[in-house]
Amino acid sequence: MSSPLFKNAPIGLSRKKQNTEDSFMFSQTVEKNTTKHHTHQTAIEEMLRGRFEAAFTSSNSNSKEGDSMDETNKWVLDRMERDAREREERYHKDAQEREQRYRQEMLEQDRRLRKEAQEREERILNAINDLKSEIKSDFKDVKEESTTTRNTVIALTISVILGVAAMVLAVFLAVK
Secondary structure, eight states, rough: OOOOOGTOOSSSSOOOOOOHHHHHHHHHHHHHHHSSOOOOHHHHHHHHHHHHHHHHHHHHHTTTTGGHHHHHHHHHHHHHHHHHHHHHHHHHHHHHOOOOOOOHHHHHHHHHHHHHHHHHHHOOOOOHHHHHHHHHHHHHHHHHHHHHHHHHHHHHHHHHHHHHHHHHHHHHHHEE
């Protein structure tokens, strides 16, 4: 599987100077195959292109082998740092969203609990008012019954007193 990106690129580089014509031809090939879309594949191709260009420039300028990767490594490190920052921002944003949802759920739960407590309080007050009216009606019934009983007792007392008086009068008249 050869990519058109590496079509004219030699495999491996000698420490001898490359002529500038090969370098120019390679850069033209690379420019032709560059796309403006930022996908993972193009990012990898750009990184590899950067390594090969760094290798060409290092071999043309007689620099050390380790120096040829500086720009590529810097680009990779910058990319990794940017990705880490973006990931941290996403995590931070997700944490904030979770915290916001948690707060909203807590507020909703608090609202529900308050509503339930208010409904419970209303039911209790209604039950107390019902008991109060029942007790009032029961006291009214007891008062009526006690009035009736009192009147009966008074009538019986009067009857007994009159009966005793009539008996005493009958005994007194009978003795005389």
